[in-house]
Every structure is written in structure tokens, then in C-alpha cells.
Amino acid sequence: MPSRTERPSLQPRAVMISVAVLLAAGFGLTLLIFYPGVMTYDAKFVYEDIAKGTMGDWQSPVMVWLWGVIDPIAPGPGSMFLLIATTYWAGFGMLSLALASRGKTVALLLPLLAMTPPALAFAGIIWRDVLLATCWLLAATVAFAVSERQSPIRPAGQGLALVLLISGVLLRPNALLAAPILAAYIVWLSRVSLRRTAILYVPAMIGLFGTVQLAYYGMLDAKRQHPLQTIMIFDLGGISHFAKQNQFPVAWSESESAMLLNGCYQPTMWDIYWRLKPCDFVMRKVERETGLFGTPAIPSAWLTAVLHHPVAYLQHRSAFMWNFLAADNLGMWTADVEHPMERVYADRAAFNALVAAHDAIKPTPFLRAGFWLLACIVICGWSWRRSGPREASFALAVCGSATVYVASFYALGVASDFRYGYWAVLAAIAGGIVASSGEARTNEPEG
Structure with missing residues (x-):
């Protein structure tokens, strides 16, 4: 029997092993359900551009280029699906293992929540909104994992996180408004500071906007299609x-x-x-x-x-936003784009089980963008007052950026599919668990 003094050192190991088993099961389940991935019309247009050798800015030309590079891995939807699934589980995995390494049993909840329909039902569908969310989740979790590390691991992790953050913006330029909040966290890590975030906000947004212009119209010579x-x-x-x-x-x-x-x-x-x-x-x-x-x-x-x-403009925009946040909008994509009257993977039991679970909760708040927006706002408030500095910084970064991202659709939205709020789903899950794992704040956060 281990001695009393040995038991605390065994607890993190046991939690990490349990988490690793759950992560492996979740990744395997994702492959079983979705491989080689569900192609949507947006994804089909992107993939067709690879064959044409032309790029436009209606869809992201960076996604066209990236998909062309990785396509030999699994031609067709397979390579992009594997990228989405890998970033999805790497994000949840790195975060849960970082918590488990400190003996936080709440880490076990992360892979379990990652297997629930609001999150998992979209992890195998090829939309750039999904890839944006998984890239930003991984960016934030890499930063969290290296926040207490010393050089050279810490700056290398921050560099990788910034690359993932920029990748998300290049996938969806309307993320420009939300990206500086996450960028501030990546740069300063465990220091909660509204002042520093505010100072960085405009320069970061300008820099990211310039990066989009350079990548789209300089490096990739994308055709302007006026989205x-x-x-x-x-x-x-x-x-x-x-x-x-x-x-x-x-x-x-x-x-x-x-x-x-x-x-x-x-x-x-x-x-x-x-x-x-x-x-x-x-x-x-x-x-x-x-x-x-x-x-x-x-x-x-x-x-x-x-x-x-x-007034008419505000009536229109308010009507759209209410529909986006509260209505029963398009959720999980199940149509076969090559045979629109048929459902993809109709003979696959695991996929059908997830569709059934998705359909069962579709009338509930769990598949409403407004629910996850509200969850992110609540988590930000809780973290600001109650959680420890390291955990609060992470929760405020992911949930704060998700709040701004979803709110930006008031002015920028042209469609109300649930997928446009998907970043808020992943942010609320990750931010909520991390915030709950921290020790109570002992003094006021830095302003």
C-alpha cells in the first residue's frame, strides 16, 4: 500500500490516465461516426476551387490553399475532416491533461462534454466556422498549457498559439473583432488586464486586417468577389x-x-x-x-x-439577431451534397445515433446560439470575480472573444445557422471547466 505522503503524487497520474483513455475514446468515436467527413455545399465549392486552380474571397482562399496542401493525405473530404477532428481533440486534450497534471478531477468532464451533441455533432462537418472554432480552442489551450512553463517552451507555445489565432481569422475575416481579446491572452497569459487588452485591441485588429489583405490578395492573388x-x-x-x-x-x-x-x-x-x-x-x-x-x-x-x-435598419438587424440567437435554425448537416434528396451515411449506425441525439435536443436551448452566448457572458462574470488569475485569464479570453464574435453578427450576419455560434459552444465548455477548477480569487483583478 502506498504511504500517506505518496498518495497526492499518484492522484494526478491516475487522473491523467483516465483523461487519456477518454480522449482516445472520443477521437476514435469521432472517426467512427464521421470519417471521411460530411461535405457541405460551402466545402464543395472550396474543394472545386482546388481543381480549378482559382481562388476567390467569397469563401476563404486560405482554406482552398490549405486543403490543396493536405489533400493527398486523404483525397476528398477526408484530409480536411482529419484536420478538424485532430484540432478539436488536441484542443480539449491539451487542456484536460494540463488540468489533470495538477490533480484536478474536473479535467475528466472536458472529454465527456466534448462528446455531447452540441459540440460533437459539428466536429465532423466541413465548415470553416467549425475549423475556426477548433483552431481557436487549440490556440487558447496551447497558451494555457505553457503559461507556467519556462523558456524556450513558453515562447514557442505562444508563437504556435498566435499562428492558430491568425489561421482562424484567415478562415473567417469577420473574426477580426473578436481576435484581439484572444491575442491579448496569448501575449500576456496569466495576467487579467482590461487596460492591456484595450491598448492591444486596435493595433491587433489593424495588424490582423493587414495580414488578411496580404494573404488573400498578395500571396494568394484571390479574385475579389465582394462578400x-x-x-x-x-x-x-x-x-x-x-x-x-x-x-x-x-x-x-x-x-x-x-x-x-x-x-x-x-x-x-x-x-x-x-x-x-x-x-x-x-x-x-x-x-x-x-x-x-x-x-x-x-x-x-x-x-x-x-x-x-x-430605425428601420435597427428593426431589421434586431429581427435578424433574435432569429439567430433564439430560433430553431439549421444545426447538424446531414444531406448528401451529391444526392440532395438522400442523407449522408444513412446506413451507419453511429452516425444515425448522433443524428437522433442531435434531433432530440434541437428544440431545447442547447442548440440555440443565444444560450451559449449567455453562458459565455456568465462565465466571464464568474471568472472575473471568483477564479484564480491563471484560470480567469483563460476563461475571460475564450468566453470574451466568443461573446464579441457572436455579438458581431448583429451587424455582420447574413444567415442564422447555429454553426455561426459554434465558437461560443467550445469556449463555454472549455472556459467553464477551467474557471471552476481555479482557487477562489484572493484580491481584485487588475483593471
Whole structure:
């Protein structure tokens, strides 16, 4: 029997072994359920660009380049799925092992929560939103793992974390608003400081914006396809609906005008004006008949509409945000993009079991972006007042960045799928467990 003094040293080892078993089981389960991954239409367009040898900025050209590099590993969706699954489990794994190494039994909850439907149901679906979330999770956990290490491990870990952070921004440039919060944590690690974060915020955002421009249009020579104007088209449609006045820089027929002002608008997605009948006449005229899409005419019309009808703009944006946060939106992708009337992996028992679990909780708050946004806000408040400095810094970084990221969709969102809030799911799970593992704060956090 071990002596009384030996028992504390055995506890971390036992917890780490248990965590390692759970992580291996989770990774294996992910492969069993999803391999070679679920291709979505967005992913299909990206993969087709690899074959064409062309890149545009509608989808991320960095994802096109990256997928082309790793594609020989498992041609088709397999390589990208393996990247997502590996970063997913590496993120949860490094974090749970870091906690387990200090004997924190709460570490056992991380791999278990990673296997629950709100998180796992998306870990095998090829969306850049998912890869963004897994890259940022891994970035934060690498930083957490090296936060008490000495040189050269600590700066090397910080460097890797920054690369992963930048990779997420290159996948989704709308993450620019949230990235500086995570960057501040990576740079300063266990020091909670609103002042330092505020000082870093604008320079970091400018630097990351410059990195996107350099990568997209310098290194990769991506074709400009004007994705920002999709936001403006959606806003022009929304403002037209609530103001009951046409805000587009084109003239409509009487029947088209009636549809635009009364029948077309839904606070769900901009696709209503692009490809969904009967309101696809909007983009048909704006893009193909008049050629105005991609020209300064759209930003000019948008700015005029917002300035002249600010209440209508806020009504439209508030309606969209409420739908995004609280409605029963698209969750787990199950359609076969090659045979749209069929479900992918219909004969795979493990996949069907996860679909059933996902569908069972779909009506609940657990598949509402608003629930995870609220969870992140609560965790930030709890961490700021109650958790130890190392744990609080991590929780505030991941949950703070997730809060800003989800909130940014108020102005930037053009669709309300649950996947757009996926970073908040991973952040709340990771941040909540880490915050609960820390000792109670003994003095006030640094301001």
C-alpha cells in the first residue's frame, strides 16, 4: 500500500490516465461516426476551387490553399475532416491533461462534454466556422498549457498559439473583432488586464486586417468577389421592408416592388434575395441585369439607407439577431451534397445515433446560439470575480472573444445557422471547466 505522503503524487497520474483513455475514446468515436467527413455545399465549392486552380474571397482562399496542401493525405473530404477532428481533440486534450497534471478531477468532464451533441455533432462537418472554432480552442489551450512553463517552451507555445489565432481569422475575416481579446491572452497569459487588452485591441485588429489583405490578395492573388456587399444587399432588403420604401439603386416593376416591400423579407438569410424563388429577382437585376453588384453603387445606397432610415435598419438587424440567437435554425448537416434528396451515411449506425441525439435536443436551448452566448457572458462574470488569475485569464479570453464574435453578427450576419455560434459552444465548455477548477480569487483583478 502506498504511504500517506505518496498518495497526492499518484492522484494526478491516475487522473491523467483516465483523461487519456477518454480522449482516445472520443477521437476514435469521432472517426467512427464521421470519417471521411460530411461535405457541405460551402466545402464543395472550396474543394472545386482546388481543381480549378482559382481562388476567390467569397469563401476563404486560405482554406482552398490549405486543403490543396493536405489533400493527398486523404483525397476528398477526408484530409480536411482529419484536420478538424485532430484540432478539436488536441484542443480539449491539451487542456484536460494540463488540468489533470495538477490533480484536478474536473479535467475528466472536458472529454465527456466534448462528446455531447452540441459540440460533437459539428466536429465532423466541413465548415470553416467549425475549423475556426477548433483552431481557436487549440490556440487558447496551447497558451494555457505553457503559461507556467519556462523558456524556450513558453515562447514557442505562444508563437504556435498566435499562428492558430491568425489561421482562424484567415478562415473567417469577420473574426477580426473578436481576435484581439484572444491575442491579448496569448501575449500576456496569466495576467487579467482590461487596460492591456484595450491598448492591444486596435493595433491587433489593424495588424490582423493587414495580414488578411496580404494573404488573400498578395500571396494568394484571390479574385475579389465582394462578400461584404452581401451584408449590404440583406440590409437594403430589410430597410426597404421596414421603411416601406425601396432602398436599392434600381427601379422595380409594380409587382416586384410589392414583393420587395411586403413579401420577400425574412430575418433569416440573405439568400432570399439571391437564389430562392420568388425573390431571386433582386440579385438577378442588381447583379446580372444592371451589373451594380461589386460596384460603389451598393455601398453608397447602403450608407444612404442607414442614415435616412436608422430605425428601420435597427428593426431589421434586431429581427435578424433574435432569429439567430433564439430560433430553431439549421444545426447538424446531414444531406448528401451529391444526392440532395438522400442523407449522408444513412446506413451507419453511429452516425444515425448522433443524428437522433442531435434531433432530440434541437428544440431545447442547447442548440440555440443565444444560450451559449449567455453562458459565455456568465462565465466571464464568474471568472472575473471568483477564479484564480491563471484560470480567469483563460476563461475571460475564450468566453470574451466568443461573446464579441457572436455579438458581431448583429451587424455582420447574413444567415442564422447555429454553426455561426459554434465558437461560443467550445469556449463555454472549455472556459467553464477551467474557471471552476481555479482557487477562489484572493484580491481584485487588475483593471
